[in-house]
Amino acid sequence: MKKKIILIISIVLIIFISMCLIDSYRVKKNKEPIFIFKTLKYFDGGTKEYFGPLYKIIKCNTLSGDESIHFGFYSMKIDDTCINDTNVNDLKDTYESSYLFSYKNSASDLLHVLELDLYGKYKYEIKNKTLLIDYYEVEGWGNIVNKNDILHEKSSIILALIDKIEKIEWKTQTNKAEVTLSNINELYGNIKYYGESSSKFNELLKKLGYYNDPIKFEIKNINGNVLKLLIKNISDKEFLYGEGYNLQEYVDGKWHDVNIQMNVIAIGYILTPFEENERTYNLISSLPKGKYRLIKGFTEIVDHTEGGFIFGKEYHVFVEFEK
Numbered sequence: 001m002k003k004k005i006i007l008i009i010s011i012v013l014i015i016f017i018s019m020c021l022i023d024s025y026r027v028k029k030n031k032e033p034i035f036i037f038k039t040l041k042y043f044d045g046g047t048k049e050y051f052g053p054l055y056k057i058i059k060c061n062t063l064s065g066d067e068s069i070h071f072g073f074y075s076m077k078i079d080d081t082c083i084n085d086t087n088v089n090d091l092k093d094t095y096e097s098s099y100l101f102s103y104k105n106s107a108s109d110l111l112h113v114l115e116l117d118l119y120g121k122y123k124y125e126i127k128n129k130t131l132l133i134d135y136y137e138v139e140g141w142g143n144i145v146n147k148n149d150i151l152h153e154k155s156s157i158i159l160a161l162i163d164k165i166e167k168i169e170w171k172t173q174t175n176k177a178e179v180t181l182s183n184i185n186e187l188y189g190n191i192k193y194y195g196e197s198s199s200k201f202n203e204l205l206k207k208l209g210y211y212n213d214p215i216k217f218e219i220k221n222i223n224g225n226v227l228k229l230l231i232k233n234i235s236d237k238e239f240l241y242g243e244g245y246n247l248q249e250y251v252d253g254k255w256h257d258v259n260i261q262m263n264v265i266a267i268g269y270i271l272t273p274f275e276e277n278e279r280t281y282n283l284i285s286s287l288p289k290g291k292y293r294l295i296k297g298f299t300e301i302v303d304h305t306e307g308g309f310i311f312g313k314e315y316h317v318f319v320e321f322e323k
Contacts, residue, residue: 020055024071027059047082058082096211097202104161104195107131114154115318116144117248117255120172131158131165135172145170145177149313153208155179156188160195160204215239215271215298217319225283227294229319232276238301239271240309245281250291250320258292271298283323293320 023033027050038051050057051074058070060082070081103110107126111133116122120143121136135145144150155168159181166181184191194204205211214235221228233239243266248255271277281294300312 016053019052020071023050023052023055023057024069027057027069033057047078049078094198094202097205098198100157100205101161101198101201105163107158107162107165110158110161112255114157115316116154120144126165129164129166131162131168133168133170135170143172143175145172145175151177151179152184152187153210156184156191156204156208157210159184160191160201163192163195213315213317214300215315215317217294217296217317219319219321220278222321222323225287227281227283227321229279229281229294230276231271231279231296233271233274236273238273239298239315240268240301240311241271241296241298242266242268244296246295247283248293248295250293255293258287270301287323289323291320291322293318 019035023035026033033050033052035052036050037053040049040051041047047061048059050059054073056072056074056076058072058076058078058081060066060068060070062082066083068082070076100110100113103113107124111122111124116133122133124131124133126132135143144154151170155170158168159165159179168179170177170179181191188194188204188207191204194200214233214237216232216234218230218232219227220230231241247258249258250256269277295316295318298315298317300314301309302312303310
């Protein structure tokens with residue numbers, strides 16, 4: 001009887017050790033382990049934690065460059081094994097830069113993700129190493145050609161990511177501007193250097209202040225045609241905004257304005273530094289299922305006067321949702 005117990009224990013140990021060795025070997029070869037009942041993935045670059053019968057495997061993949069593999073028991077912790085000296089804001093920046101970088105050499109997609117349609121409708125063509133962008137201005141939506149900070153930001157990103165482009169000509173019915181590669185290089189250094197990799201591109205976005213959007217939206221709830229939105233001022237600036245908004249639908253790879261009869265109160269709200277406001281928007285009940293975005297304008301208040309305000313830069317902030 002005693003021999004049988006020893007034999008059973010030996011067989012169990014052999015099976016257990018075999019399972020451990022097989023799973024450990026597969027992870028080292030960049031393959032998924034087999035004898036696993038639970039897997040956790042972490043928002044640190046892609047670290048994975050595998051739970052097997054009585055053992056755990058941690059495969060580090062942090063943005064700090066740690067790609068080590070660790071084998072142990074359930075008491076083993078991620079924080080004790082993986083090196084990660086990158087903070088949460090850096091993680092956000094890295095993922096956003098990777099997202100934009102993925103549109104390298106795709107003019108159509110890049111112009112779309114840069115939200116140029118927030119400033120008007122446009123068409124474009126590439127000719128003799130020049131990107132020609134022809135705008136059809138939308139009343140009240142502003143003109144990117146007259147806003148040098150935004151113009152240089154968008155031009156820099158385009159020139160960095162589209163290899164064969166050396167000049168961009170921006171044109172509207174009333175105005176035009178030209179941004180050359182040499183002009184951008186004087187402002188930010190060798191712009192093509194920043195288009196060589198996602199990490200280098202992230203450096204450029206930080207130089208441009210791309211991550212410094214002062215206002216963020218968060219969807220709290222969507223119930224039928226009612227959209228509840230949280231408006232966050234994450235800056236030390238003050239803004240004025242109203243009840244109105246613009247609604248667009250994503251169809252055939254492009255955003256299109258949704259024609260709606262909007263009856264809103266002509267009132268202005270002040271968004272103070274670091275304030276959060278919750279607003280409810282009643283969308284039209286006949287809105288079909290699809291992908292939409294709500295866009296609102298916010299105007300920076302530079303100073304207060306006896307007669308009102310002195311206004312500064314205008315921001316257009318949007319949030320995407322599905323109905």
